[in-house]
Amino acid sequence: MTAESAGASPVTEGTGSYTTEATRTATRLTLAPRETPQSVSVITRQVMDDFAVESITDVVNMTTGVSSKAFDSSRNGFSARGFDITNLMVDGVPTTWSAGWAAGETQMDTLLYDRVEVVRGATGLVTGAGNPSAAINMVRKRADSVQPRGFVSGQVGSWDRYQGTVDLSGALHDSGKIRGRVVGSYLEESSYIDLAENEKQVLLGTLGIDLTDSTLLNLGASYQENSPTASMWGGLPTWFSDGTRTDWSSSKTTAPEWAEWASTQTTYYANLEHTFDSGVRLYGAYSRATNEADLRLLYLSGAPDKTTGLGMSASPTWYDVSREQDTLDLSATIPFYFAGQDHEVVIGSMYSQQELVTERRAALTSSPVGNYFEWNGAYPEPEWGPSAVYTTQDTDELGAYAVARLRLADPLQLIIGSRISDWETSGMKWDGSTYKFEHEHEITPYAGLIYDINDQYSTYVSYSEIFNPQDYQDRNGDYLDPLEGQNYEAGIKAEYFGGRLNASLAVFRIEQDNLAQPDIGQVVPGGIAQAYYAAQGTTSDGYEIEVSGALTENWNLLVGWAQFSAEDADGEKVNTRYPRRSANLFTTYRMGRLTLGGGVNWEDGNYTIATNPLGQRDKLEQSSYALVNVMARYALSDELSLQLNVDNLLDKKYYSQIGFYQQHAFGEPRNGKLELRYSF
Known part of the structure; x- marks a missing residue:
């Protein structure tokens, strides 16, 4: 029996769980974790709430086998199994x-999402082009509650942090067939x-409409605006001029007061699903995202x-920078009985x-940096052309699967x-030259075999291909x-306590x-961009272990x-900037309130x-290093918590x-957040 036929739901909000009953990201089939022949991690709504996980970068940093590296104060890159992650x-x-033309993608606020599913390895079946690293799937919250439900909260924290949040949902019609959030x-x-300072605004509005008992329409729009000031571009100098190493404070900056890496993300989306009496399910989705x-x-x-x-x-x-993406997704799920x-x-x-368009304004004036030891951000803003x-x-990209x-x-x-998949790109480079290249009829197969040892354990093998x-x-300016x-x-997978704990x-x-x-030491001709070469016969071998869910009710x-x-x-290590070993442990225990x-x-x-x-x-x-995080929550009443x-x-x-352009950056020192939340 599949997860879908058993009525399992991937939704994690309101379950209080650190695991999920089912996922779809790996294959587009609704499968229980034990039925999925690939490594999948799910960062649930409860995990994000417990550890105040704020951005997709924060999610990555607590996901098994996935790593994040900051290019500067506004950009991050992700990796898994030794390769860059290119699929969000x-x-x-x-x-x-x-990442070169980042417009807030890695800063997306987790407030918008029910869960984040991370499938490690090649995901060509569901993504088409990409690296055999991982795919990170952010699953939006939905308007699925008939009863009034939600919370309001206020938060204060280190570095003059102040935040207010609201999440409200419920029926908009007495029948409950129209719901809003x-x-x-x-x-x-x-x-x-x-x-450095920052302001951030996040907004999501969504409707769930039961057109019939078998037809569901979801409509929504989301908006996020990041308005940082004194944004860094790159990192800190690694050496002094005599070749000795620098030793800066983690608060050191290269930014002037006027610098900014401001971004807005606006998305409109609609999806329609209909289930026939036979169990056949039709699904269509359209989205338009502007960054x-x-x-x-x-x-x-x-x-x-x-x-x-x-x-x-x-x-x-x-x-x-302006990036607009239109996506149309159509599918049919067909159950059948045979033999x-x-x-x-x-x-x-x-x-x-x-469509990606970047525009540039050159500086018509410039000023000397002076003594960098005395840098205070007062560098004058130039006159712009x-x-x-x-x-x-x-x-x-067009794909059929x-x-x-x-x-x-x-x-x-x-x-x-x-x-x-058919994939085509064209455009204009910074020097005015144009380019166009395409790949037609790229085949990315997928195969997995799962054997149920008993009701608790299963073992699997899988194979997939990918192109990117x-x-x-x-160094000659040619594309790789x-x-x-x-x-x-x-691998082997297990579920305990009726699926409340997965391993x-x-x-x-x-x-x-x-x-x-x-x-x-090589750059692309005509600029300062790092030059690359193509390494042949690259292999990555490894293993991963994960346990998620509940050991007891508390x-x-x-x-x-x-x-x-x-x-x-040649046996030479590649991508050595990624950690070869990593571990994560997050746990909570409830004792009354x-x-x-x-x-x-x-x-x-x-x-x-x-x-x-x-x-x-x-x-x-x-x-090697370890970062330790702690949390405590006290329920002042059934509705109010601190x-x-x-x-x-x-x-x-x-x-x-x-090493990014031979510079470096420091991570966050100790910091705290205190939140008062009223839920109903």
Whole structure:
């Protein structure tokens, strides 16, 4: 019996659980965790509430086998199993994005979502193009409550943090067939980084409409505005001019007071689903997402003199970024009975069109940096030239897919499917030259075999392929060939206490060609962009362990361990800036009205090789470290609660990234949040 036929729901809000009954992200079939032949982690609404998880970057940092690195104060990159994550999804629909022209994608507020599902490995069946790393699927909250339900809260915290939040839902008609929900938040705060401040506004409005007893229409719109000031562009200088290492405070900045990396994200969406008496389910979804960013920035490069602080150069630039993406998703889920067994097939098609336009204003004036030791952000804003189109990019992807769950025998299931994709991109580079390249009829197969050992344990093997067009350029300015890879995985899964606790162990091997690697000391002709070369025969081998759910009625747990090794055909390590081993542990225990909890994130050491001011190769390294978080919540009444969260309790100083343009950045020191919440 499948999760769907058993009535299992992927929704986590209101369950109080650290796990879910079912997921869809891996295959588009509704499957229980134990039925899914791939590694899947779910960060539920309860986990996000307990540990005050605010952004998608925060979610990544607490997910088994997934790592986050900050490029600067407004951008992050994600990785898993040794490869960059390029697939962000919303309600199962892939969203194309690039960290180079980030417009708030990794800062999306978790207030909008019921849960975040992370599928590790190749996900070509559901995403088309991508890396065999992971896909991150953010599943929106819905208007599904007939009774009035919601909460209002106020929060204060470190660095002058003040936030107000509201989440209200209920029936808009006496019949309960029309339901509405409004979610909103306003935040203002300073930062551990000197001069930096931020304002954030989040809003979601959605309707759930029962057109008939078998037809559901969901309509919605969301908006998020991030308005930071004194935004950094890049990191801090790693060396002094004599080649010795710098040792900055974690509050040190390179930003002037006028710099900003402001962004807005606006999405309109609609989905319609109808279920026939036969069990056949038709689904259609459309979304239009617009991401815009206003980037007035100052890049500081060079290495300061160890005594005078002189030697830094300033490059002010103003960019405007606009990214619009329209997506249409159509599918049919068809259950059928054959040879004494229940089976299921999903067929569908997805079309995505994205337009990216960037504009640039050059600085007509410039000023010296002076003594960087005395930097206070008072660097004058330059006079700006007129705005002109800088780059454009149009990307179209059309995919058709089919996947089937076939029960070969009572204990044995086969999940088999494939996707065919057409992918095309064209545009204009910064130098005015145009480009166009495409890939037609790319096939990404998927196969998984699951054997139920008994009612608690199952074992599986799976195989998938993936391709990924690349926009990396080599030292000659040529684009690298698309990534091509295969993903092999095997594991064992278990469920305890009627599915309230899930556990998994997976081993994997990834084989990939044309992996982009930094060409140390080389840049793309005509600019300062890092040049790359294609590594052949790259492999990643490893394993992952995860346990999530409830040990008792009062004790929740999320614990994971991941380890991998990634090498090229010559046995040389690749992507060494990613930690090879990582562990996470988050748990809460409820004692009457009091809930206490804690968490630990641990990452192994990582490094990269860079060139210092003396022209020497230097190893930049982050040693292994652990971050400890704690929480406490007390229910003052059935409706009113007070919650305290403290992150980085031990005040560990660590790098949030090393080696990005031969610079580095620091992570957040100890900080806390106190929230008063009224729920009904």
